[in-house]
Amino acid sequence: xxxxxxxxxxxxxxxxxxxxxxxxxxxxxxIAAVTIGSIAWYNSKRPAGWESKERPDFVPKxxxxxxxxxxxxxx
Numbered sequence: 001x002x003x004x005x006x007x008x009x010x011x012x013x014x015x016x017x018x019x020x021x022x023x024x025x026x027x028x029x030x031i032a033a034v035t036i037g038s039i040a041w042y043n044s045k046r047p048a049g050w051e052s053k054e055r056p057d058f059v060p061k062x063x064x065x066x067x068x069x070x071x072x073x074x075x
Contacts, residue, residue, distance in 0.1 A: 055061065
């Protein structure tokens with residue numbers, strides 16, 4: 001920890017700083033990731049009005065296993 005603090009102090013003494021462009025890329029990337037993730041999460045829910053409807057025939061039913069990947073393969 002002390003090593004990191006010494007490196008930061010030396011960098012501050014030299015006047016070097018983290019470029020603004022990198023900071024902007026990280027901020028814009030974070031906002032984009034949160035936005036895209038929120039849209040994907042919202043779209044994973046059933047649409048309004050379809051909550052109590054049956055699953056369509058063409059959509060496969062995926063069974064959730066208790067311990068996936070453990071034990072003998074099923075045939």
